[in-house]
Amino acid sequence: MRQSTLFVKTSKNLPKDEISESARLLLRAGFADKLMAGVYTLLPLGFKVFKKIEQIIREEMESIGGQEIFMPALQPKENWEKTGRWQSLDILFRLSAGESREIALGPTHEEIVTPLAGRFIKSYRDLPFAVFHIQNKFRNEKRAKSGLLRGREFVMKDLYSFHADQADLDGYYEKAKLSYRRIFSRCGLGDCTYLTYASGGSFSKYSHEFQTVSPAGEDLIYLCPKCSVAVNKEIIADVKHSCPQCGQKDLIEEKAIEVGNIFQLGSKFSTAFGLKFSNEQGENRPVLMGCYGIGLQRLLATVIETHHDQKGMIWPAAIAPAAVHLLALNLENEDAKKSAEKLYRDLRTARIEVLFDDRIGLSAAKNSQKPICSACLAGSWPARALWPRASWRSRKDRTIKQTFWRRRI
Amino acid sequence: MRQSTLFVKTSKNLPKDEISESARLLLRAGFADKLMAGVYTLLPLGFKVFKKIEQIIREEMESIGGQEIFMPALQPKENWEKTGRWQSLDILFRLSAGESREIALGPTHEEIVTPLAGRFIKSYRDLPFAVFHIQNKFRNEKRAKSGLLRGREFVMKDLYSFHADQADLDGYYEKAKLSYRRIFSRCGLGDCTYLTYASGGSFSKYSHEFQTVSPAGEDLIYLCPKCSVAVNKEIIADVKHSCPQCGQKDLIEEKAIEVGNIFQLGSKFSTAFGLKFSNEQGENRPVLMGCYGIGLQRLLATVIETHHDQKGMIWPAAIAPAAVHLLALNLENEDAKKSAEKLYRDLRTARIEVLFDDRIGLSAAKNSQKPICSACLAGSWPARALWPRASWRSRKDRTIKQTFWRRRI
Numbered sequence: 051m052r053q054s055t056l057f058v059k060t061s062k063n064l065p066k067d068e069i070s071e072s073a074r075l076l077l078r079a080g081f082a083d084k085l086m087a088g089v090y091t092l093l094p095l096g097f098k099v100f101k102k103i104e105q106i107i108r109e110e111m112e113s114i115g116g117q118e119i120f121m122p123a124l125q126p127k128e129n130w131e132k133t134g135r136w137q138s139l140d141i142l143f144r145l146s147a148g149e150s151r152e153i154a155l156g157p158t159h160e161e162i163v164t165p166l167a168g169r170f171i172k173s174y175r176d177l178p179f180a181v182f183h184i185q186n187k188f189r190n191e192k193r194a195k196s197g198l199l200r201g202r203e204f205v206m207k208d209l210y211s212f213h214a215d216q217a218d219l220d221g222y223y224e225k226a227k228l229s230y231r232r233i234f235s236r237c238g239l240g241d242c243t244y245l246t247y248a249s250g251g252s253f254s255k256y257s258h259e260f261q262t263v264s265p266a267g268e269d270l271i272y273l274c275p276k277c278s279v280a281v282n283k284e285i286i287a288d289v290k291h292s293c294p295q296c297g298q299k300d301l302i303e304e305k306a307i308e309v310g311n312i313f314q315l316g317s318k319f320s321t322a323f324g325l326k327f328s329n330e331q332g333e334n335r336p337v338l339m340g341c342y343g344i345g346l347q348r349l350l351a352t353v354i355e356t357h358h359d360q361k362g363m364i365w366p367a368a369i370a371p372a373a374v375h376l377l378a379l380n381l382e383n384e385d386a387k388k389s390a391e392k393l394y395r396d397l398r399t400a401r402i403e404v405l406f407d408d409r410i411g412l413s414a415a416k417n418s419q420k421p422i423c424s425a426c427l428a429g430s431w432p433a434r435a436l437w438p439r440a441s442w443r444s445r446k447d448r449t450i451k452q453t454f455w456r457r458r459i
Numbered sequence: 460m461r462q463s464t465l466f467v468k469t470s471k472n473l474p475k476d477e478i479s480e481s482a483r484l485l486l487r488a489g490f491a492d493k494l495m496a497g498v499y500t501l502l503p504l505g506f507k508v509f510k511k512i513e514q515i516i517r518e519e520m521e522s523i524g525g526q527e528i529f530m531p532a533l534q535p536k537e538n539w540e541k542t543g544r545w546q547s548l549d550i551l552f553r554l555s556a557g558e559s560r561e562i563a564l565g566p567t568h569e570e571i572v573t574p575l576a577g578r579f580i581k582s583y584r585d586l587p588f589a590v591f592h593i594q595n596k597f598r599n600e601k602r603a604k605s606g607l608l609r610g611r612e613f614v615m616k617d618l619y620s621f622h623a624d625q626a627d628l629d630g631y632y633e634k635a636k637l638s639y640r641r642i643f644s645r646c647g648l649g650d651c652t653y654l655t656y657a658s659g660g661s662f663s664k665y666s667h668e669f670q671t672v673s674p675a676g677e678d679l680i681y682l683c684p685k686c687s688v689a690v691n692k693e694i695i696a697d698v699k700h701s702c703p704q705c706g707q708k709d710l711i712e713e714k715a716i717e718v719g720n721i722f723q724l725g726s727k728f729s730t731a732f733g734l735k736f737s738n739e740q741g742e743n744r745p746v747l748m749g750c751y752g753i754g755l756q757r758l759l760a761t762v763i764e765t766h767h768d769q770k771g772m773i774w775p776a777a778i779a780p781a782a783v784h785l786l787a788l789n790l791e792n793e794d795a796k797k798s799a800e801k802l803y804r805d806l807r808t809a810r811i812e813v814l815f816d817d818r819i820g821l822s823a824a825k826n827s828q829k830p831i832c833s834a835c836l837a838g839s840w841p842a843r844a845l846w847p848r849a850s851w852r853s854r855k856d857r858t859i860k861q862t863f864w865r866r867r868i
Contacts, residue, residue, distance in 0.1 A: 057526060057579050057588040057621075083575055085531055091575060092529040094590075100529065117466060120501040120509065122494055123532070123595060124612045145554040145564070147599055147611070155554070155564070166492055166500060170466050179466040181503075186532060186595055190556055202556070203533045212466075 051372065053407040056080075058093045071266060072354035073197025075363050081371075088194025088202035090347070095405075098371040100205075103346055104184060106236045106368065107207045110229040114222075116182040116209050121162045123186055127152040129161040133322045141189040155188040160341065163210045164319040171337060173328045174214050178222065182209035184346070196268065198351035199307060209342040214327060219314060219338045226342050230260055230310050237349060238366025242356055243309060246271050246280040247294050253316025256285075256294070261306035266355040269308055272301035280306070307352045315339040372405035381410045460781065462816040465489075467502045480675060481763035482606025484772050490780075497603025497611035499756070504814075507780040509614075512755055513593060515645045515777065516616050519638040523631075525591040525618050530571050532595055536561040538570040542731045550598040564597040569750065572619045573728040580746060582737045583623045587631065591618035593755070605677065607760035608716060618751040623736060628723060628747045635751050639669055639719050646758060647775025651765055652718060655680050655689040656703050662725025665694075665703070670715035675764040678717055681710035689715070716761045724748040781814035790819045 058080040065084050068074055073090075076082040081096030092100050108118065127144075130136035136144075136154065143155035156162070163181065170176060187206045194202050209226065213219040227245065234243040239262050246259040261271045261280055271280040274293035281289055281301065292299050317336035320326070326334045350369075357364045367373065374397055378390035390408070397404040467489040474493050477483055482499075485491040490505030501509050517527065536553075539545035545553075545563065552564035565571070572590065579585060596615045603611050618635065622628040636654065643652040648671050655668040670680045670689055680689040683702035690698055690710065701708050726745035729735070735743045759778075766773045776782065783806055787799035799817070806813040 055524070055526075055588070057576070057585070057590060059579055061578070083578070085571065086533075086535050089531045089533045091531060091571070094526045094528060097527055097529050115464070117464075117503045118506055119503060120506050122498045122500060122612050124495075124498045124597065126495050143554055143556070145552055147552070148601065162494065162500070167466070169470070169492070170468050176466070179464070181466060188533065192557070203531050 070197025072351040095371040102369040111182045123156045125154045157189045164323040168325045177214045180211040198347040205346040207344045211340040213338045244280040248282045254314040257313040260310040263304045264355045267305035267307040271306045310344045312342045372403045374404040376406045479606025481760040504780040511778040520591045525589045532565045534563045566598045573732040577734045586623045589620040607756040614755040616753045620749040622747045653689040657691045663723040666722040669719040672713045673764045676714035676716040680715045719753040721751045781812045783813040785815045
């Protein structure tokens with residue numbers, strides 16, 4: 051992609067009410083635009099990151115057998131009355147669709163997926179299975195001040211699983227846990243994201259959050275350095291301020307962002323919607339369910355909260371908008387232009403995703419050495435690049451590295 | 460994909476109020492599920508078709524320089540008041556977000572994209588460009604009786620283009636026309652979809668619809684057999700019942716479904732939002748805009764309206780849920796099972812997308828000849844398949860064809 055054709059520019063003017071650091075960086079870099087509190091547009095480079103995160107999540111959901119569907123945002127009031135949440139859920143957007151019809155704007159999809167599953171589940175032979183969807187959610191947050199970390203509209207991946215018995219649900223729950231670890235690790239959050247014990251509701255002792263340690267976090271967690279797990283604030287008193295795995299008392303308090311959560315719903319929603327199956331003895335039993343969520347914009351913003359410095363964002367390679375940022379300097383010079391264009395063509399031929407800064411006169415002043423052209427790998431600063439070998443300075447630790455495009459990238 | 464693992468089953472029970480033929484076929488086959496009037500869930504096989512249509516549209520939008528973004532569904536009332544549509548648009552969902560804040564649920568995105576573009580357009584050097592997004596839209600249709608052809612919630616691709624002068628807008632408009640032809644042609648609607656002259660509003664004589672001839676159509680069009688273009692009902696009197704291209708009077712009346720429309724907005728929205736640029740002489744001029752829409756669920760349903768017979772849906776190969784439907788018969792027989800499993804593996808190794816009906820005892824009764832296994836190409840009936848050569852009967856004209864997997868498919 052040629053940067054000269056991008057309609058977006060970087061900007062120094064930020065909305066005055068934007069206090070979230072990740073949102074400020076994303077807005078400044080032209081990755082996102084703020085429409086109103088808690089509501090953002092993803093611009094071309096931000097949308098590229100978003101699609102890569104979506105694809106990683108999709109692959110990991112498919113790897114544990116998730117079948118992708120697409121459920122609606124408009125949801126009948128009746129379904130929400132069956133679970134009592136039409137009244138009780140304060141963040142629920144309610145809207146009128148004509149004189150006699152009220153509709154919920156989906157903040158989550160248990161009220162839709164449970165009766166849907168009921169159409170296809172008759173006996174134990176129809177179980178287990180898992181469905182997921184990646185869809186806009188709407189939550190009427192009273193104070194939406196955390197940028198993309200807590201939007202009033204955001205895309206969420208929800209996986210729902212359906213089981214005949216507790217052992218089967220437990221087994222799948224563990225699989226989902228591992229797939230969540232892979233997702234956060236592929237998105238560059240593996241080192242700072244902790245499986246966190248949280249309140250389990252009426253059907254299991256614990257649920258689990260995935261918490262990324264960050265000063266921007268709205269949550270407090272208590273880390274066990276030995277087990278690399280944590281406990282959230284709501285249940286720390288219940289576990290007597292000790293690690294639920296090893297019993298250790300010296301837990302470290304950290305601020306953290308909840309980037310995912312997994313939950314055994316048990317028969318809570320099955321009961322509300324009469325979702326039953328007949329077992330091998332022909333007896334009707336409630337289906338057991340699990341749910342597993344990740345907010346995509348929150349994950350994207352969390353990556354920036356944990357991957358930036360005073361110069362700006364540092365994208366992990368797997369979700370960077372491009373693998374290579376090619377900066378063509380001194381483009382007024384005909385030889386320099388030819389050389390940069392050749393490198394751009396060669397990178398594309400090698401199917402390496404490249405963002406080519408081909409804007410004339412813009413970059414030259416930035417670099418007094420004026421090399422012919424520079425390549426900047428995702429998460430790196432530019433250094434001299436000579437096809438087919440290129441060197442660059444790591445964006446994080448500033449060491450100089452070398453590679454051959456075709457071999458390493 | 461193994462059919463035995465799909466959580467969805469075909470169904471004979473249809474919602475009583477479902478009168479749309481395409482919706483009935485999609486619901487019966489388990490491609491979609493109805494949540495309420497005008498609101499549907501896409502189930503795994505339907506979602507696969509949907510994603511293929513989305514990808515075709517994305518590729519064609521990128522081929523004419525469209526930059527993909529993702530704009531929100533929640534939209535501030537102020538923006539809709541600027542164009543007067545907060546009051547005038549009867550299908551607009553309006554909702555309350557706290558005491559003093561009203562929000563529109565986006566039925567279209569001119570009110571968002573125009574001020575967004577304004578942040579990045581200063582001079583003629585910033586023009587032209589085009590952005591598109593693929594996002595849920597919401598329209599409070601009073602009578603949503605046409606199944607997926609006219610939903611109250613549906614995904615739409617909108618492309619918006621921005622230009623310095625009329626000649627540039629005209630040129631891009633023609634490019635968009637061609638890309639739309641390619642989209643409908645790739646989705647299997649090329650033969651029955653006509654460029655249709657429609658009312659142009661205040662900024663151009665005509666806008667254009669793409670109308671697919673079908674008895675399910677809600678529109679009436681008048682076809683010129685010579686030029687292969689049409690005129691819609693609203694303007695047929697204005698053009699004196701003659702073809703706008705050749706003047707011919709003998710136009711053929713047909714029912715048709717509007718699968719896309721393209722429109723020169725001129726400066727209508729630029730004026731409302733003060734979207735100007737300074738030209739080479741330093742004078743401020745309004746930016747000219749074009750908009751180009753396609754509803755994805757409507758396109759999907761239109762394909763079924765035009766591609767089915769009394770036995771069910773006939774998917775065009777490019778958007779079929781899988782390239783091959785492998786029907787394993789007589790799976791109780793160990794040799795038959797081995798052979799079917801080998802063909803399934805081989806197809807996957809050759810990266811051919813295959814839906815493998817591996818349900819034991821289910822298919823055998825359907826075929827008295829009991830071949831070892833059958834392969835059914837998209838849009839074809841099964842015939843004997845012997846790896847690496849397979850024959851099949853065309854789903855449409857019933858002729859028998861042969862192919863080598865690796866070479867032809």
